[in-house]
Amino acid sequence: MAVSVNAGLTADCTGLAIDPETRNLLQTRPAFGGNIMATIVTPDHRPQMATVRHKVMKEAEVDPSRTGEVIRVALTADLLSSRTRRLRYVAEETSTVNIAEANILVSGGRGLQKPENFAVIAELAKVLKAGIGASRAAVDANWIAYSHQVGQTGKTVCPKLYIACGISGQIQHLAGMSSAETIVAINRDADAPIFSVATYGVVGDALEIIPKLTAECKKILGR
Ligand SMILES: Cc1cc2nc3c(=O)[nH]c(=O)nc-3n(C[C@H](O)[C@H](O)[C@H](O)COP(=O)(O)OP(=O)(O)OC[C@H]3O[C@@H](n4cnc5c(N)ncnc54)[C@H](O)[C@@H]3O)c2cc1C
Incomplete structure (x- = not known):
């Protein structure tokens, strides 16, 4: 999607902020094997795009007053078929709660x-x-x-x-x-x-x- 709109993309960010003066998106993520946290800006292109690492940000409160339009797109069957095949199932050795979902x-x-x-x-x-x-x-x-x-x-x-x-x-x-x-x-x-x-x-x-x-x-x- 970023390529199609001619934007850059900072993937897997652990922090996002907006520079109030330039309106640049400050996109922070680990770099160089995690030894530094880099903040990336894209001053020359709009829109600015980033993806965020799972769970680093709190979920937004549900706001029932917000509305949106649902656009239903008819997809052909070949687009929906997966190229991934399950070869076998290996049960995890330790039984535990999925830590990413635990309260x-x-x-x-x-x-x-x-x-x-x-x-x-x-x-x-x-x-x-x-x-x-x-x-x-x-x-x-x-x-x-x-x-x-x-x-x-x-x-x-x-x-x-x-x-x-x-x-x-x-x-x-x-x-x-x-x-x-x-x-x-x-x-x-x-x-x-x-x-x-x-x-x-x-x-x-x-x-x-x-x-x-x-x-x-x-x-x-x-x-
Ligand atoms: C690229 C990279 C990626 C990394 N990714 C991760 C990651 O995903 N997760 C991660 O955790 N680390 C990661 N690390 C490692 C990280 O830098 C630390 O080495 C690691 O988190 C240290 O683990 P620790 O706190 O258990 O051990 P230590 O740093 O050795 O700390 C042990 C602590 O226990 C305390 N202590 C000792 N005995 C007791 C006691 N009886 N009671 C109470 N306190 C006691 C000590 O005071 C000390 O603070 C990564 C490192 C690199 C370079």
Whole structure:
């Protein structure tokens, strides 16, 4: 579509803004393997076009007063047939909520220290009926499957509540979760960057704090 209207296209943006003076669209996305965030402008062409990474922006409120015209186009059958064939079905190894759709996520990072400690996170997730997320460090260490990875090279999530346990909050992790409505961070380093995006921060040992939090949630929620 961009080609047909002679526009450029910045794909997979993680942030959009408008320059109030020039009306240029400021299109931000990771570049150079995710090591920098680049802001791209297209000053010479109109329209300006960008696509946005799934879940980085909050859904707009439904506005029933808005109207639009639905144009029905008759398509020929050959346009509707797929060239994709299903060869076989491979079930995912771990059964869990799709983290990109979960309302609550409890995520663990290297600060959990060993794979067995993900059980502590899983217990809290069970009580909160939440999905389980992870940092790339935890995934790279084979503590948990890649499908749980949150961040630039994992999934982008926008839950109502994100609880980050033992996650430092490097930019690549924040790119995948900083639009969450409420962020709770538990980290024993008071200077960890995750606290810069956290709504509530708890400085301390996640392995001591999470079981207490789980017990309290159990009491309150009666689960
Ligand atoms: C191109 C590229 C893409 C990337 N994509 C991603 C991505 O998609 N997702 C992602 O997460 N990362 C990604 N990364 C990696 C990212 O830069 C970090 O290395 C990674 O997020 C660190 O994971 P972590 O926070 O679990 O580990 P660390 O940075 O090692 O942090 C561990 C944290 O745990 C705390 N801690 C330790 N013990 C405890 C305890 N007992 N209780 C509480 N806190 C404790 C420490 O204070 C520390 O803050 C990417 C990197 C690159 C270069």
